[in-house]
Amino acid sequence: MPSPSSRTLDAWHGYLEQVHPVGIDLGLDRVAEVARRMGLLQKRLASRIITVAGTNGKGSTVAMLEALGRAHGLSTAAYTSPHLLRYNERLRLDGDDADDATLVAGFEAVETARQQAPVVSLTYFEAGTLAAFWAIAQRSPDLAVLEVGLGGRLDAVNVIDADVAVITTIALDHADFLGSDLEGIGREKAGILRSSRPAILGSRALPESVRGVAEGLGAPVSALGEAFTWQGDSETWRWQGTSASGGGLSLDDLPDPGLPLDNAATALQALAAADVALDPACCRRALRGVTLPGRMQWLGQWCLDVGHNPHAATYLAQRLAALPSAGRTWVLLGMLADKDADGVIAALAPAVDAWVAVGLAGERGRSAEDLAHRLQARGEQVAWQADSPEAGAAWLSERLAAEDRVLVCGSFFTVAAVLTWRQQQTA
Structure with a gap:
């Protein structure tokens, strides 16, 4: 293995995947040290x-916070995960993906500190975080948005104290690590809250435990449908929202960002709580131009x-229903084995005419046959099965009518594969 000072970004990834025995090892002691x-x-x-933090809506909320901050003239940094096509997507500096040199310098700084006696073992995610x-600290931007x-409580990101903490939604996901008790999951997500610092609750249906944690910390709560709404x-x-000093705010004639409006409203409230004076023209420009690959x-x-x-999946079905199509609505679905495939299928089914089931490789992958069996058990039309998202997309592309549409969903891996396939087709 090359010395730390000569490793490329790819070499760092390979090294980091080998130095810790497990991929996910929740806890803050090692990271904090x-x-x-x-x-x-x-x-x-x-x-x-x-x-x-949250189950769904984190990425879109981060993207809108970043866009809003930049539109107001703030220097920004945004850290997210996972990535779709390139690891560099995980860190954006003033709206641009970090370059290899910046990330490599960060990994070198982590390795130097990690190797001090006593040596500390870090997971791939912890080292990347x-x-x-x-890298963010070297620039000291006006605004850092961390996903x-x-x-929440034991995630590596939580080693940093936030001035404003946002919780978007809470639903069942990652049950192997977070369990299946929504109140318990709520307490874990609420672990990002800090004493006396604003807590922005971006869902009308959060578990009571979230507000309970906030109240116990004395964190002032701004909840969707209460302190802010749309x-x-x-x-x-x-x-309509609330300023950092408690005054009322309102913004009219806001454009569709192409992302959930609950999350857009939450981003506006979080920025206001961070004591940014919201300018209507800046907000409109930011929301009109925000982009987030892989989200609608x-x-x-x-x-x-x-x-x-x-x-x-329920949100996706609602968005499709709100955009009527003259043709058929296809879904190309590929999912990991540890995800609730039956629940996703049930949520999407009312908006779907035909399905293409695709398999995902790897230790956590789910086969196309498994998905097809679940679809057929519900009486859904499975038009084709393919071993990979690319193969499913190739089959479907030859059969689409001009008025048809396709939803590709089920996993970051599915979307990334089809994005890469499409780029190759148009190259």
Whole structure:
């Protein structure tokens, strides 16, 4: 293995995947120790830090926070996971993906600190998170937006204290790590909250445990439907919220960002809680121009969305129903074995005419045959089975009518594979 100073970004990934015995190892002690050695706990990463946790809607909320911050003239950093096509997507600096040199320098800083006696073992995600934090700290931006990877309380991102904490939604997912008790999951997600610092609750249906944690910490709560809300539809909508000092705010004639309006309203409230004076023109420009690959991303007839649980699938079905099509609605579905395939199928079924079931490879992969069996058990029309998303997309592309549309969903892996396939077709 090359020395740390000569490793490429790909070499770092291979190295980090080998140095810790498990991929997910929740807990903050190891991460906090390395972060302390790196000086990340002794000074602020940014002037304002907003952390976002939740089951669904994190990525879109982060993207809108980032776009809104930049539209208001703030320098920004955004850390998210996982990525679709390139690891560099996980860290954006002033709207651009971090380059290899920035990420490699971050990994070198992490490794130097990790190897100090006593040596600390870090997972791939933990090392990547600290590398991103190091890169952010070098720039000290006006706004850093940090997306929690899994859970909240014990996630590596939570080693940094947020000025404003956002919880989007809570639903069943990652049951092997978080369990199946929504109240318990709510307490874990609420672990990102801090004493006396704003807690933005971006769903009308959060478990009571979330508010209970906030109240126990004395964290002022701004909840969707209470301290902030929105009215209208996807064409134009109005937001009402609360300033950092407690005054009323309102924004009219906001454009459709192409992402859930609950999350757009939440992003506006979080930025207001971070004491950013919201300018109507800046907000409109940001929402009109925000983009997020793999979330209701339309490429011609193809819509790609990484939704992989029943809650996300319900939203997708609603969006499709609100956009009537003269042709057939196809779904190309590929899912991991540890996801609730039956729940996703049930949520999507009312909006679907025909299905293409595709398999995902790997230790966690689910076969096309398994998906097809579940679909057929519900009386759904399975038009084709394919061993891979690429093969399913190739088959379907030859049979689409001009007025048909396709939803590609079920996993980040499914969407990434079809995105890559489409790029190769148009190259």
